[in-house]
Amino acid sequence: MRVRVLVTGGAGFIGSHIVEALVSAGHETAVADDLSTGRERNLHPAARFYRLDIRDPAAVDRCLAEFRPAAVSHQAAQTSVAVSTREPARDAEINVLGTIHLLGACVRHGVERLVFASTGGAIYGEVEGERRAKVGDQTHPLSPYACSKLAVEHYLDAWRAELGFHSTVLRYANVYGPRQDPHGEAGVVAIFARRILDGSAIQINAMRDIGDDGCIRDYVYVGDVVRANLTALAGKLGDRTINVCTGVAADTKAIARGLMAELGRTVTIGHGPRRAGDLLRSVLDPTEMEALLGAPVGLEAGLAETGRWFREHGP
Ligand SMILES: NC(=O)c1ccc[n+]([C@@H]2O[C@H](COP(=O)([O-])OP(=O)(O)OC[C@H]3O[C@@H](n4cnc5c(N)ncnc54)[C@H](O)[C@@H]3O)[C@@H](O)[C@H]2O)c1
Known part of the structure; x- marks a missing residue:
């Protein structure tokens, strides 16, 4: 209707x-x-x-x-x-x-x-x-x-x-995907995708200590x-x-690695301190959503789709 x-x-x-x-x-x-x-x-x-x-x-x-x-x-x-x-x-x-x-x-x-x-x-x-x-x-x-x-x-x-x-x-x-603003202070998938395509270094902000794999998100x-x-x-x-949500826990390093694999480019990974106010870990239960809407798109497929979009659309 x-x-x-x-x-x-x-x-x-x-x-x-x-x-x-x-x-x-x-x-x-x-x-x-x-x-x-x-x-x-x-x-x-x-x-x-x-x-x-x-x-x-x-x-x-x-x-x-x-x-x-x-x-x-x-x-x-x-x-x-x-x-x-x-x-x-x-x-x-x-x-x-x-x-x-x-x-x-x-x-x-x-x-x-x-x-x-x-x-x-x-x-x-x-x-x-x-x-x-x-x-x-x-x-x-x-x-x-x-x-x-x-x-x-x-x-x-x-x-x-x-x-x-x-x-x-x-x-x-x-949430991540095509058209997300890569110039903001949030939206790590968009920020990393843009920087990897530009050949610029990316930075993982610490979950606790500088050099760790970063905060965990869904x-x-x-x-x-x-x-x-x-x-x-x-x-x-x-x-x-x-x-x-997906219910899948991923740290920032997994996003960096996944995008570099999808985009076929490797850039330097730097490490920054923990950002004030960042939660250490946030993962949600997807049971009800899956029952009502079916399975969500997996991270690999979603990063592939997002990477393709950023490759096709300039800065
Ligand atoms: N992106 C995420 O990961 C995420 C996660 C949880 C919830 N959300 C929620 O999803 C919604 C969409 O977020 P997004 O990521 O697309 O952000 P976005 O900034 O791209 O979209 C927000 C839109 O609202 C408009 N807007 C802001 N203030 C306004 C105002 N006073 N009057 C009219 N329009 C106004 C902006 O111009 C923009 O187009 C938001 O409510 C956000 O809080 C987003």
Whole structure:
């Protein structure tokens, strides 16, 4: 069935992939984005574009009043943990207040369902030993960014209970894939891919001590995040919260090695100190996602796809 879907943050890395998949599936799609970290070149020509800041309630209301979406995929956010630590008020203005403006407009203009991009990578805090964090586990947000995402999850619970407003919460692990910004301070796959192709040295920041293999993460391919969003937007995941992840623990060195093998180039690996605020280990339980959506793309296949894209697209 053809529906109208609004993707906030649709000029960004993940949002632009969601837009592409929605347009390919024949849905009438619009993007709401302020182009703060998103790029004009990521805008899909077949999607209507509303340039707006979600902190502006009147602009958000006008967009929903005009486009009248049946469903909203809410990807727009201040996405940097480091920025959230430096500017916690701005993080909350965008991630909490901006989302509240969006929710208000959704309710006023008859949106049937909202899908929220939350973070499994930050919300559970340290995931020690061999553990994989499950949705029912105690959350332990250790950054303003994680706090803002968890706050929105609670608002969605309240909206659901009070107003019967339907929402699905997707807790993404560390997402990677084509179009990820290689110039930021996060997104190690994109940063390494670009540098390896340029023949530049790469740096592994320590998990504990300089020279170790780096922090442990659960890397999920963007195609799986898109699949989860499209299924959720269709109402097929119900009012659930699920991890979007692989459950596979990979350290930074494994990413470096995997990309060098895929790209057929070797560069010097340097070692840096531990970065303040970096979790040592974050791995999520994929059981529910696998049952609902099937197996995720493996790291090797995902790195191959990503490496190919970076090879074909210049800096
Ligand atoms: N990339 C990951 O590993 C990851 C992991 C967990 C959760 N997430 C979440 O997924 C979503 C998408 O992240 P991404 O990696 O594609 O980041 P991104 O920076 O590429 O995309 C975010 C988009 O939101 C837009 N935006 C930011 N502030 C805005 C505002 N005030 N008003 C309107 N638009 C605004 C940006 O311009 C950008 O296009 C975010 O909500 C992020 O928190 C990402």
